[in-house]
Amino acid sequence: MESSERRYTVLLADDHVLIRHGIKNIIKKNENLEVIGEVSNGEELMEFLKTGIPDLIILDISMPKISGTEAVSQVKKKYPQVKVLMLTMHKNKQFFYHAMSSGADGYLMKDDSDEELLLAINKVQNGKTYISPILSDDFAADVISAHRNHRATPFQGLTAREYEVLQLVVEGYTSKDVAEKLCLSPRTIDHHRSKLLKKFNLRNSADLVSFAVRNGFVRPD
Numbered sequence: 001m002e003s004s005e006r007r008y009t010v011l012l013a014d015d016h017v018l019i020r021h022g023i024k025n026i027i028k029k030n031e032n033l034e035v036i037g038e039v040s041n042g043e044e045l046m047e048f049l050k051t052g053i054p055d056l057i058i059l060d061i062s063m064p065k066i067s068g069t070e071a072v073s074q075v076k077k078k079y080p081q082v083k084v085l086m087l088t089m090h091k092n093k094q095f096f097y098h099a100m101s102s103g104a105d106g107y108l109m110k111d112d113s114d115e116e117l118l119l120a121i122n123k124v125q126n127g128k129t130y131i132s133p134i135l136s137d138d139f140a141a142d143v144i145s146a147h148r149n150h151r152a153t154p155f156q157g158l159t160a161r162e163y164e165v166l167q168l169v170v171e172g173y174t175s176k177d178v179a180e181k182l183c184l185s186p187r188t189i190d191h192h193r194s195k196l197l198k199k200f201n202l203r204n205s206a207d208l209v210s211f212a213v214r215n216g217f218v219r220p221d
Helices: 017-027 042-048 068-078 093-101 114-125 141-148 160-170 175-182 186-200 205-214
Strands: 008-013 033-039 056-060 083-088 106-109
Touching: 008 017, 008 042, 008 114, 017 033, 017 114, 033 042, 042 068, 056 068, 056 114, 068 083, 068 093, 083 093, 083 114, 093 106, 106 114, 160 175, 160 186, 160 205, 175 186, 186 205
Parallel strands: 008 033, 008 056, 056 083, 083 106
Antiparallel strands: none
């Protein structure tokens, strides 16, 4: 006899069919969970959400068209009630920082066990933040606490333009290159650079890049 309790719905977003198939088979082990859809890229994900809203999205961090971290930001902006569990093979802490600051509720490694996936879903379902044990053992307690408690990152006070400029500086573009990409004058870009240095109390662009990467400002696509 089936339970009358509503199942917790899950949407799978990964560009690898075999990965989605494997996750779906694991989820089937829990009768209270139900996979309601599968998408293979970020654009398909946003389109799916126009017609159906899951309780949880299991999202690959390296998605085509719209990256996983960018997709998290879009999902959280439009559907703040939806939980997002990132799924990744990246053990680099910067990927974790960027995913969590983008709004992810959990960070699961593809190397984790079947049981760990179900545990991660359960934690996120119950309003907790999940971090893979593969990563959490390497984190200082205060770092984990900061992200679990959604403490403000140094970059949350930036304007949209400052954010764009910083991203391109981190990627190694010169002021002239940034100006061309953003259709602005090099002088305007230099002004934005100066404001960023002043905001973070730094001396030069090398310090700015180092500070940004150390504090998780990196786009992992």
